[in-house]
Amino acid sequence: MTQQQRLNRVLELVSERGSVSIAEIGDALGVSTATVRRDLNTLAEQRLVTRTHGGATALGSGYELPLQYKTARQAEAKVAIARAVAGLVQPGDSVGLNGGTTTSEVARELGRSERLRSRGDAPGVTIVTNALNIAYELSVREHVKIVVTGGVPRRQSYELVGPLVGAALREFSIDTAVLGVDGLSAGFGATTMHEGEAEASREIAAVARRVVIAADATKLGRSTFARICPLSRIDVLVTDQPVSAELAAELAGSSVEIVVAPRS
Known part of the structure; x- marks a missing residue:
């Protein structure tokens, strides 16, 4: 070790x-x-x-663990989830990503995807994010157009937070928002540890036509401090294991599609 x-x-x-x-x-x-x-x-x-x-x-x-110390947790699950999420994205789509280890894996998968490569002058995929590490990693990908919100960075997560995030996002219309969370429960919906990050994620969801929650099984059935959105605002949950019957029923009642990512 x-x-x-x-x-x-x-x-x-x-x-x-x-x-x-x-x-x-x-x-x-x-x-x-x-x-x-x-x-x-x-x-x-x-x-x-x-x-x-x-x-x-x-x-x-x-x-709250800093992002750099979270990278090894549930690594295989997060890679599987990232592949499944990337499969929901079509060439030419715009995708909003908040910060976190799962969405960072999603960003890497989008950046590696041959299917999403550019056709002509148009970008293969446009990424709108408040996460500095995601923007940095994808900046070398020729087929990816990066749009970064304004805001003040948090050391714990590399996410930009504050009113400038919403001010920038309200100028856009995004095909799909992919949000990483710290918890997902029937009572509180999608939650995270920090209220500033919750607000930023809420702003990303507000300008998206589809909201996808990317969360491994350890996040399901639990809630953390700050609410991002209720289940009714979520369109798809991508996770790595079958969901409990109780939560599955609540998700179905809110018309949330469940995608269980296969592990390779």
Whole structure:
């Protein structure tokens, strides 16, 4: 296990439990006490955890892993979801993408797609996004036209937030909005951890003719702090495992199509 993988796992443990001891981390990772101490010191220096005498605690109750530490979580599922989402996009379409690891995989899949390559002078696909990392990655793809909203970037997610996001988006009409979420439930619909990101995602959905939620199975049946939109605003859910009967019934009642992405 590399240091980056260890740091990812330590942050996951802190996120899940709120507080962990050095012994618990050592047992979970199979590493020495000295290694755990070094890793915790590294994370504390980066202000990602609060160091305690016997371990570490989360910075607050609304603890959110930074994007760079989420990339390894549910990786296979996210790649499968990205392929399925890309299959919903047609050449010449405009696609709105919010930030996150799943939508970043969707962006990569759109960027690699031979099917979506340009025909003549028109772009193969137009991506409208508030995510700086997505815009950066796709900027080298000749068949992709990138439009970036204004806004103020969040360190945790590389997403632009604030009133400039909506001001830019209201000038566009998008074929499909693809939104990554932190939770999807019958009671609260699509949710995320941060109210600014929720507002930005809501603005993307507002100018789209179709709203697609891209969420792995760990996000289903749970809700987080800030609502993006109710189920009634969602057209398609793309996920990696069959949905529970209860949630499936609620989705059907809101006319949400469910697509379960096959894993290769």
